[in-house]
Amino acid sequence: MSHKNLKVALIGNPNTGKTSVFNQLTGLKQQVGNYPGITVEKKIGYCKLNENTKATILDLPGTYSLNASSIDENVVIELLLNRNDPNFPEVAVVVTEVENLKRNLLLFTQIKDLEIPTILAINMSDRMDFKGISLDIPHLEKELNTKIALISSRKNIGLDNLKELIANSQELSTKPCLNASSIDPAYFDGLRNAFPKELLYKLWLVITQDVNFGNLQRNEIEEKSFAKPASELKKMQQKETIKRYQFINDVLKVGYIVDSSKAKGIRAVLDKILMHKVFGYFIFFGILMLIFQSVFSWSGIPMDFIDESFAKLSSWTKTAMPPGLLTELISEGIIPGIGGVVIFIPQIAFLFLFISILEESGYMSRVVFLMDKIMRRFGLSGKSVVPLISGTACAIPAIMAARNIENWKERLITILVTPFTTCSARLPVFAILISLVIPDEKVLGFINLQGLTLMILYLLGFGMAIFSAYLLNKILKFKSKSYFVVEMPNYRMPLFKNVAINVIEKTKAFVFGAGKIILALSIILWFLGSHGPGANFENAEQIVTEMPQNKEIHDEVLQDEIASFQLENSYIGIIGKGIEPVIRPLGYDWKIGIAVVTSFAAREVFVGTLATIYNVGSHSEEELTIKNRMEAEVNPVTGEKVFNFATGISLLLFYSFAMQCISTLAITKKETNSWKWPMIQLGFMTVFAYVTSLIAYQLLK
């Protein structure tokens, strides 16, 4: 027999465990990408169904129905309406949750009406006894015209049965569940006569949704005067929804019995505690504290290890390889550059770990509920909490998470202020500066001063985000309707497999995305630092040796003098000196200036840049970590340490507030559809950062 490869799409409401099903079916055989032109995550996985059949499984974004209200949901509709799309599924698996079957079936009936072979997977079947639910599967299969797989993705039950049903999908009926056209027979008859070849329900979706598909364009329908005013369409959609629920209720009356005397639940109890007007906030802030403290202390160990390992590797290559340009490029450009990327991994992984646990457990929605009224005073929504918290990992997914906010003004403000939150790219900068200028001491016997400083920086970031939201709320004058609807999912133990896959995928995407920029910049920097125009650079050795004050000094010191003279006269030195007048009042010398300039593309480049600059500028054979080198830097004129308290604080403030991330600007442009907003972001944040650092340095010096 020949091998078959079936195209399968997983479709379902949010919170039905659809992603768990996807992970169970495909394991780590997944590819995560983006849909072309938009930043909606596209997950494809592979699965062997039986001896002869394989499946390519597409995990579509969660949606409540085929009436799209976000870009994520649009993806689902555009795919299902376009039979020519290469990803168009041969089989649709609608994943539902047993406790919410009624509501989940709404989407199922819509997909059935598109006449796509559809399997109904009822997930979380292990909860049925607990909730006193019993199902009449044969009845449901008959009434819904489908095959049902009763599964539990958490306990890995029934997935073999689901695979078998997918493999035998040719047996599925494509008969629709109900006839939606009866909501307005005259209108639909007209539609049928005008487009006899097209599926009626498909036409209806094209009219009501903002999507194009295949050879049938919206405007063609509108020309033939089937367009209706929005409010009338909405009334019809409401009628359609009622009709679908009537059908579902009739089916479930026999097929789905709940014995509520047997039902147990921890939802009510946990809700009372977690959403309590006092304890609720205590618990929330307690969890936040725990996250930030542990991210800093737990990831410190692997980070030090990575830092030292790369320092060793760099000096080992220097001695092991024959001297020359290539060796220099590898040991002074590439290795420190890669080290600057790898050092992020522990912190990012920990942050994504905590955030995905909060989301998986269902807790995040409770926070949205608790915070909505407070956030609204600042022009934000309760849902802004999710972007603001995820912003501590990375502003890019955070700004994308703002899509769930239905109100445009609240969404825009959230997008604009999210980059103020302390993202993981700032952490390495903060970590190294804090360890340089804040003493490693305990106050009140147990609070670590360095940890406390970091905590203050996080609070400062949040504070700035809230404050600028407040300003924007006063300035922006447009009204838009609030459509706030938040589902409160059941509480669940986060599944290890889901959390692990999420952490691995997100970390990988971040490291490779940022990694490319950092690596490229490191190589460019190395080049600019080890080459220079004119005679001063070429003849550095001669010039320095002939300086009168250098007549009597030790050879090793002389070598260092030559190296730093060379750096000053390299391309990068010239650039740095050029901007020195602007940054001098903030307490930075020209070397820090270079790092500030390079980190305008991505702030995490700061540490790597200084590593490369100091590496190029030093001639010693010792293994030195980045921190050692920074500590050893002294101002040649005053003899004071470069990274003193005032400069350190000024830098910390600058990196807290400045907009130094090209990727964030790009995503803001994409999500707001205009260059205006990212430019406002860039301008405001940079000016604000400059002014605060200036004030801080001038007061502290």
Added chain:
Amino acid sequence: METLAELKIGQKALIIDLNSDSIPLKLLEMGCLPGNTIEILQVAPLGDPIYINVNDSFVAIRKETAQEISVEILNS
């Protein structure tokens, strides 16, 4: 007739009518439709939003949306 916004915690009501222009379709799809029962489970600390169970869907909505839903109280 009352609106959903006037209900107290623990009260159940029957949905009579709703203003479909100012109610998100998503809420309707979750089962917030005339004829279904609705219960207030919790009210957020500052009086808004409210946490409801409608048609076995557990959702939070804002008061301004709740004001657009007319209900008939079932128990008091």
